[in-house]
Amino acid sequence: MTNAFSKMLAARDWILADGATGTNLFNMGLESGDAPEMWNDQHPDRIELLYKQAVDAGSDLFLTNSFGGNAARLKLHGAEKRARELSRISAEIGREVADRYDRPVVVAGSVGPTGEIMAPMGALTHELAVEIFHEQAEGLKEGGADVLWLETISAPEEYKAAAEAFKLADMPWCGTMSFDTAGRTMMGLTSADMATMVDKLGNPPLAYGANCGVGASDLLRTVLGFVAQGSERPIIAKGNAGIPKYHDGHIHYDGTPDLMAEYAILARDAGATIIGGCCGTMPEHLSKMREALETRPRGERPTLDQITGALGAFSSAADGTGDDTPEPRRNRRRRA
Amino acid sequence: MSDQEDDIILSELDNEELVQQMFDDLYDGLKEEIEEGVNILLERGWQPYQVLTEALVGGMTIVGKDFRDGILFVPEVLLAANAMKGGMAILKPLLAETGAPRVGTMVIGTVKGDIHDIGKNLVSMMMEGAGFEVVDLGINNPVEKYLEALETEAPDILGMSALLTTTMPYMKVVIDTMIEQGKRDDYVVLVGGAPLNEEFGKAIGADAYCRDAAVAVETAKDFMARKHNKLAAG
Numbered sequence: 001m002t003n004a005f006s007k008m009l010a011a012r013d014w015i016l017a018d019g020a021t022g023t024n025l026f027n028m029g030l031e032s033g034d035a036p037e038m039w040n041d042q043h044p045d046r047i048e049l050l051y052k053q054a055v056d057a058g059s060d061l062f063l064t065n066s067f068g069g070n071a072a073r074l075k076l077h078g079a080e081k082r083a084r085e086l087s088r089i090s091a092e093i094g095r096e097v098a099d100r101y102d103r104p105v106v107v108a109g110s111v112g113p114t115g116e117i118m119a120p121m122g123a124l125t126h127e128l129a130v131e132i133f134h135e136q137a138e139g140l141k142e143g144g145a146d147v148l149w150l151e152t153i154s155a156p157e158e159y160k161a162a163a164e165a166f167k168l169a170d171m172p173w174c175g176t177m178s179f180d181t182a183g184r185t186m187m188g189l190t191s192a193d194m195a196t197m198v199d200k201l202g203n204p205p206l207a208y209g210a211n212c213g214v215g216a217s218d219l220l221r222t223v224l225g226f227v228a229q230g231s232e233r234p235i236i237a238k239g240n241a242g243i244p245k246y247h248d249g250h251i252h253y254d255g256t257p258d259l260m261a262e263y264a265i266l267a268r269d270a271g272a273t274i275i276g277g278c279c280g281t282m283p284e285h286l287s288k289m290r291e292a293l294e295t296r297p298r299g300e301r302p303t304l305d306q307i308t309g310a311l312g313a314f315s316s317a318a319d320g321t322g323d324d325t326p327e328p329r330r331n332r333r334r335r336a
Numbered sequence: 337m338s339d340q341e342d343d344i345i346l347s348e349l350d351n352e353e354l355v356q357q358m359f360d361d362l363y364d365g366l367k368e369e370i371e372e373g374v375n376i377l378l379e380r381g382w383q384p385y386q387v388l389t390e391a392l393v394g395g396m397t398i399v400g401k402d403f404r405d406g407i408l409f410v411p412e413v414l415l416a417a418n419a420m421k422g423g424m425a426i427l428k429p430l431l432a433e434t435g436a437p438r439v440g441t442m443v444i445g446t447v448k449g450d451i452h453d454i455g456k457n458l459v460s461m462m463m464e465g466a467g468f469e470v471v472d473l474g475i476n477n478p479v480e481k482y483l484e485a486l487e488t489e490a491p492d493i494l495g496m497s498a499l500l501t502t503t504m505p506y507m508k509v510v511i512d513t514m515i516e517q518g519k520r521d522d523y524v525v526l527v528g529g530a531p532l533n534e535e536f537g538k539a540i541g542a543d544a545y546c547r548d549a550a551v552a553v554e555t556a557k558d559f560m561a562r563k564h565n566k567l568a569a570g
Contacts, residue, residue: 031449032449032502033448033449033450033451033503076475121415182406183406186454187409188411244531245535246504246505246539250505251502320406326407329398330359
């Protein structure tokens with residue numbers, strides 16, 4: 001199966017994805033607590049600008065404004081019935097923007113987590129999760145997305161449900177998880193666990209990786225964890241522009257455009273193919289990342305020390321992939 | 337020793353062994369076994385408060401430590417909390433009847449503009465696991481809602497949660513309003529959420545920033561102990 005994204009993957013050594021959606025939209029006046037997806041309908045001009053800014057700054061691929069556009073998230077705003085429609089519009093605007101450029105630009109239909117905890121721990125069943133993801137996938141497909149882009153997932157069950165849903169929608173996809181808890185996802189998955197899980201999927205993604213999480217350093221440690229598993233599948237690195245800091249009543253991310261340029265180079269040298277930013281990554285960061293990727297030669301795979309030397313310390317000593325994982329304090333009774 | 341483990345008969349264990357086994361069973365999130373253990377201890381004449389503190393809170397403290405240290409993760413903690421809840425359901429009416437001392441009360445909620453609640457729910461569960469009464473205000477709480485709950489619930493602790501960098505400054509609005517109304521020092525204010533840090537907690541005037549649910553419990557216990565010492569000394 002070929003599509004705009006797989007063609008780009010085949011033709012290119014690296015692909016620059018986009019940066020933050022939320023941070024950019026808040027700068028355009030989005031009120032916290034409001035659903036960004038409502039703007040697809042209410043302020044399509046601002047969404048168009050969001051996409052355009054990323055492409056103008058050098059992105060080869062951008063994510064649609066549909067991260068929270070699934071029925072489970074929209075329900076919090078009383079808009080659960082609009083999941084398909086709002087997702088479709090986000091992709092329509094994206095298609096229109098992408099087709100204006102004379103270089104290939106991929107429209108990636110963003111699919112975020114449901115925000116629910118899956119059974120048996122929580123209430124969301126596998127069947128319902130598949131249905132929720134399928135509905136959004138159909139909307140993004142109708143709107144003209146080239147590829148679906150699952151992101152910020154914590155639970156392996158949710159990743160698997162999305163894979164199944166995307167098969168039902170007959171769409172190619174990519175999927176990243178967020179490693180924000182001692183180098184693992186909130187649900188305890190390590191980078192190695194994810195690489196293993198992805199290879200076993202019935203409908204595997206075209207590329208997989210990590211987004212968001214803690215800082216740029218942690219994200220690259222996760223990328224090295226994927227690489228160590230030896231899969232040929234392309235790896236995605238979408239890290240935050242540093243760490244959020246509170247200053248005079250405002251929050252800003254401490255990662256400068258130059259730091260993100262370093263991050264992009266290290267991500268490429270670590271083995272990532274699709275490189276972008278997440279929270280706090282603005283067009284000026286993307287421009288510097290593009291420039292660095294275009295001008296600086298490929299180097300050796302960085303060591304953990306080189307990563308912390310360039311980007312700052314990790315948030316935790318270990319990430320669960322080595323032998324230094326601490327032992328449980330109690331004996332286990334029945335579970336393996 | 338994993339071979340013979342299905343053969344454990346709780347009622348045949350002496351008190352000390354049973355409590356140790358209940359620590360294991362809480363760790364594994366085995367609800368039915370915890371309920372059985374609680375009933376056995378009560379039948380043996382233990383006071384409900386003793387069962388709560390020595391068996392359940394003791395076991396959840398270990399779960400909390402391993403969560404804090406990155407050994408257990410959210411799924412295991414949810415299971416453990418669920419098992420704890422089973423035991424608490426038996427103890428709660430008995431604790432009320434016997435007039436057992438209260439560990440403390442917390443009002444908790446996600447701040448205005450923020451609809452995220454997994455972290456907050458985890459804190460609620462772990463706090464209940466530590467024996468606290470928790471009044472959960474849910475998501476998207478304006479300052480009025482917090483103040484109303486402080487009035488009606490008279491808690492020891494106010495907990496606020498935010499997952500967004502754009503909503504975390506609202507915590508300061510709540511604290512500033514408490515200061516204006518002269519109520520700030522009546523409560524311990526704990527804050528938490530993914531984008532926060534200690535520096536932020538200090539900057540907005542909270543008593544403490546809690547990195548995760550386990551730290552929230554430890555911090556809350558610490559402040560309650562200080563409060564009791566102060567009362568005893570005062």
